[in-house]
Amino acid sequence: MTRMVWRRMLSSLFVGACAIAVLVALVPLAFVLFFVLSRGVQALNLDFFTHMPLPVGESGGGMANSIVGTLILTGLAALMAVPVGVMSGVYLSEFPGSRFTSIVRFAADTLNGVPSIVIGVFAYGVAVLPFRQFSALAGGLALGIMMIPIIARTTEELLLLVPGALREGALALGATRARAVFTVIVPAALPGIITGIVLALARVAGETAPLLFTSFNNRFFTTELTQPISSVTVQVFTYAISPYEDWQRQAWAGALVLVTIVFICSLMARLATSRVADMRGR
């Protein structure tokens, strides 16, 4: 009987430890959200989205240029990373045993773990230095390089989940292998792949380091891809380390906008994923 009691104790000890671990993980998150929300909401208004930054001393103004800049930068990144990432994922899942695949997979995982500032340095070397010009393109390149391995690996994993019977069904009707992949297997995994893309976008939209010396910053509104461009993250960084209270308030508002973007992306991803579950089989 004491054995029984001992076991029960041990079990509740573990459950307790797990609960504490969860708390430790959640408390900082709650604090971050709380601070960003409470400080950000104070500074957030319609002007923030529609107006340009004002010089020091004048209060008000907004981040319209930075918000558009972030959209352009992530758009450029997606334009580059979605086709490359998805196609790589297809390759990885179609030739799972080959040597090249294991090399690519290893490279993708390594790239995934490379600190983002290193990727910024790389983009600086290949897309800024040769032109002696910070540009939106360089920033998009840096973010795109970060997205590729994430998209490739999620695509691969999702494609491997598609039942082999679907491939056989398509082949049995006279589909070529490529046809089967692109008309049956990829569509079957598409909601999941889109989820992966959205999460990758959310991830890079919040990056600052690789943009600091690629797209740099711009006080003015621009859509010129060969010019430096502002982004919410770099603008938040600039404002946050400034000594001016107005700017610091703007930084909080910018942070709130970023968190909201990530939150909306995750929500979209969640919805899409539950749709996959529906499709897969009730």
Add this chain to the structure above:
Amino acid sequence: MTGQIANPSIRLKAPTPTARPTEGAANRERDVKIDVEHLSFFYGAKRALEDISVKIHPNVVTAFIGPSGCGKSTFLRTLNRMNDIIPGARVEGTARIDGNDIYAPGVDVVGLRRRVGMVFQKSNPFPKSIFENVAYGLRINGMAGSKAELAGRVEESLRQAALWDEVKDRLQESALAMSGGQQQRLCIARALAVRPDILLMDEPASALDPIATQRIEELVYDLKKAYTIVIVTHNMQQAARVSDHTAFFWLGRLIEYDRTDKIFTAPAEKLTEDYVTGRFG
């Protein structure tokens, strides 16, 4: 060799006494649609089929029976080269369809698979709408010129598979929302849509209720006018009802192949008799 079927193609066994095919069937049975000689099949090192020789005739229904794991599905899948995609799989011997060796180098496997339709043991509808499932083969093979033609062929195939009345108002709904039996009939419709020459059906009725099963059996009966049908079944009554010829497999070997009535009433082999009378397996 006289009537093909009367001389079962098991080389190692003594020939069984010649059974006379009925007059009408005689002409048809002289033709051979699928001619398999000394075919062995390996999953890696494991032999799943051993020296199978069989001649399958056009416009008749041939049933494959035998205990679970004896290689019925494997054999069926060698006939449309579906086993090609299994890593390490290997075929020995020859298999001819209309006289052409389907394992010869340079064979158009994609074209072969279009002509040799297959309904799988486990239904495998695509995660697309009911309509798109049936239209799939037509689209990828460029077989429907216009929208109206496509819709017409889809309807025709769904009718043939006895599914039209149940789904005609929900063609755009996901095929995955159908019942298991409906999904199986959808897979039959999907295979029929591309009008194959030969239809391989791996236990098409195993997930169906008696009414749907009866419809499938009627369908098989109708289809044999235009198609060559090979059907795997575990149901002895079904084999007896729908098939003209029956092949009995056991442990990867073809034990006996003859006219269905003969297999069920006067089999030449003791093993066959034990199996069809339910004494084992």
